[in-house]
Amino acid sequence: MSLQDFWDVFVLGVVLGSLYAVIAIGYTLVYGVLQLLNFAHSEVFMSGGFGGLIVLTVVVPAADPSGIQSAGYVLLGMLAGAALGGGVAYGLERVAYRPLRRRGAPRLVFLITAIGASFFIYNLAGKIFGRNASRMPSMYENKTLFTLFGAPINVTQALVVVSAVLMLILVDFVVNRTKLGSGIRAVAQDPEVASLMGVNIDKVVSRTFVLGGLMGGVAGFLYGTTTQVWYTMGFLPGITAFAAAVLGGIGNVRGAMLGGMVLGVVEAMTVEIWGDAWRYVGAFAVLVAVLMFRPTGILGERVARTA
Amino acid sequence: MSTQLTKDGAAQGSSAAPALLELRELHVFYGAIEALKGVELSVAEGEVVALLGANGAGKSTTLKTASGMLKPRSGEVLLRGERVDGIPSHELVRFGIGHVPEGRRVFARMSVVENLQMGAYRLRRPDPADMDRVFTLFPRLAERRKQLAGTLSGGEQQMLAIGRALMGKPELLLLDEPSMGLAPLIVQQIFDILREINEQGTTLLLVEQNASQALQLADRGYVLETGAVVMSDDASELLTHPRVRAAYLGEAAE
Numbered sequence: 001m002s003l004q005d006f007w008d009v010f011v012l013g014v015v016l017g018s019l020y021a022v023i024a025i026g027y028t029l030v031y032g033v034l035q036l037l038n039f040a041h042s043e044v045f046m047s048g049g050f051g052g053l054i055v056l057t058v059v060v061p062a063a064d065p066s067g068i069q070s071a072g073y074v075l076l077g078m079l080a081g082a083a084l085g086g087g088v089a090y091g092l093e094r095v096a097y098r099p100l101r102r103r104g105a106p107r108l109v110f111l112i113t114a115i116g117a118s119f120f121i122y123n124l125a126g127k128i129f130g131r132n133a134s135r136m137p138s139m140y141e142n143k144t145l146f147t148l149f150g151a152p153i154n155v156t157q158a159l160v161v162v163s164a165v166l167m168l169i170l171v172d173f174v175v176n177r178t179k180l181g182s183g184i185r186a187v188a189q190d191p192e193v194a195s196l197m198g199v200n201i202d203k204v205v206s207r208t209f210v211l212g213g214l215m216g217g218v219a220g221f222l223y224g225t226t227t228q229v230w231y232t233m234g235f236l237p238g239i240t241a242f243a244a245a246v247l248g249g250i251g252n253v254r255g256a257m258l259g260g261m262v263l264g265v266v267e268a269m270t271v272e273i274w275g276d277a278w279r280y281v282g283a284f285a286v287l288v289a290v291l292m293f294r295p296t297g298i299l300g301e302r303v304a305r306t307a
Numbered sequence: 308m309s310t311q312l313t314k315d316g317a318a319q320g321s322s323a324a325p326a327l328l329e330l331r332e333l334h335v336f337y338g339a340i341e342a343l344k345g346v347e348l349s350v351a352e353g354e355v356v357a358l359l360g361a362n363g364a365g366k367s368t369t370l371k372t373a374s375g376m377l378k379p380r381s382g383e384v385l386l387r388g389e390r391v392d393g394i395p396s397h398e399l400v401r402f403g404i405g406h407v408p409e410g411r412r413v414f415a416r417m418s419v420v421e422n423l424q425m426g427a428y429r430l431r432r433p434d435p436a437d438m439d440r441v442f443t444l445f446p447r448l449a450e451r452r453k454q455l456a457g458t459l460s461g462g463e464q465q466m467l468a469i470g471r472a473l474m475g476k477p478e479l480l481l482l483d484e485p486s487m488g489l490a491p492l493i494v495q496q497i498f499d500i501l502r503e504i505n506e507q508g509t510t511l512l513l514v515e516q517n518a519s520q521a522l523q524l525a526d527r528g529y530v531l532e533t534g535a536v537v538m539s540d541d542a543s544e545l546l547t548h549p550r551v552r553a554a555y556l557g558e559a560a561e
Contacts, residue, residue, distance in 0.1 A: 182428065185417065195396045196376070197426055198398075
């Protein structure tokens with residue numbers, strides 16, 4: 001691989017990795033507050049793709065849009081993705097998980113419910129929207145914007161990375177600097193004591209799902225823009241992002257970001273070197289290797305949960 | 308077994324105003340196991356009340372029921388005469404209850420300051436003076452304000468747990484075994500500060516294994532055995548009572 005190839009592939013990896021990072025946040029936040037592996041998060045992501053697709057199909061005309069219109073369409077697509085993603089995440093918590101929490105169900109039941117909810121949602125989407133993949137209407141002309149180390153960066157790639165980075169900064173701010181964030185962190189560490197401080201656990205859990213859902217939804221829209229939108233589109237990115245969350249140290253927001261980037265770049269490199277058939281092998285080999293030496297993930301907590 | 312020795316606790320504070328905290332006929336269950344079998348207890352404003360008893364007697368359960376962490380199957384929890392049982396703990400803090408849980412349970416991955424801020428979570432506008440007050444009571448915490456709580460010593464964590472509860476401006480502070488696992492010197496410090504907190508106007512309900520320390524601080528005390536109150540009296544009376552001395556001060560009394 002020449003140096004130029006390296007940079008080209010690196011750019012692809014960063015684009016993919018920033019999406020994984022955003023999705024991984026959804027897994028890690030929910031895991032933090034509930035110790036739940038919310039496998040249905042991949043369907044939250046998928047819903048975001050359809051949210052953007054539906055709205056833009058209605059709004060975007062066939063003619064080439066002007067620059068300002070393009071920006072408007074992109075923004076609208078993100079909002080639609082966020083709205084549907086956040087809505088599905090909210091509904092998921094209310095309908096599937098909260099009743100289990102009320103009854104103090106064992107953790108295995110949560111896991112099975114998550115898997116069941118995932119199957120239910122993507123099959124429902126397949127039933128409603130059909131089994132074929134749909135292309136996002138063209139919101140802008142996807143030309144090359146600039147080159148970085150000789151690697152051309154097109155509009156979509158710039159859009160994905162910039163919006164992902166903005167979302168990561170935003171969520172980092174919310175978790176570390178706002179009242180909701182302190183509620184989330186307190187519930188993650190000791191829900192019982194958090195409620196003694198006046199934290200309404202139900203509210204915090206619900207908002208955590210929505211926060212993860214908003215971002216997962218936008219990621220779904222962005223992913224749909226880079227490829228297409230279809231009812232099982234959430235599966236592989238979802239699994240990979242989940243692996244990214246584990247790699248970074250599940251429960252740790254910055255770890256999820258790091259894990260996502262690492263897996264994205266490793267995946268792109270693997271495809272370049274060994275071909276597309278090996279796509280997920282490299283990334284998951286890295287995951288296994290890292291976990292062998294650091295079972296808590298790269299930035300995982302070593303402090304005991306409670307005294 | 309149940310020799311109600313002298314004064315009933317409720318009778319003591321019984322002028323016109325209702326007691327700050329009153330527990331009536333509390334029955335609390337963990338599944339099929341009855342942990343509290345009709346506990347009756349009252350705490351008047353400004354008092355320090357100690358709750359003594361062996362392991363498993365129901366002391367922590369009593370505190371948890373008072374702060375809304377557990378729901379009684381029957382019986383009443385009254386704050387200033389108002390029934391509050393069934394109100395979840397995150398809402399009950401608004402009634403002025405602070406609970407320092409057993410084992411301290413500070414937020415290990417948050418700094419000292421963040422822990423204190425969590426204590427003020429219920430307040431819309433936290434008062435900066437509250438944190439100054441905590442740092443005045445516990446100068447050790449001021450020195451370690453940026454340190455992660457998980458890296459503090461046991462005594463410092465206990466101070467932090469108490470400080471955190473004070474940040475919510477409680478009228479009634481429930482303390483579950485504040486001396487547990489601490490060196491005697493630190494225990495003495497903690498109890499001195501508890502006295503100071505009480506003198507500043509906070510009512511204390513204290514669960515303790517260290518009966519002699521607790522009774523020296525307390526105005527009154529209750530003794531719990533297997534989920535029921537078997538004695539209640541002035542702390543000074545309990546300190547000299549032969550049965551209390553034998554059962555709870557055996558090792559502490561020199």
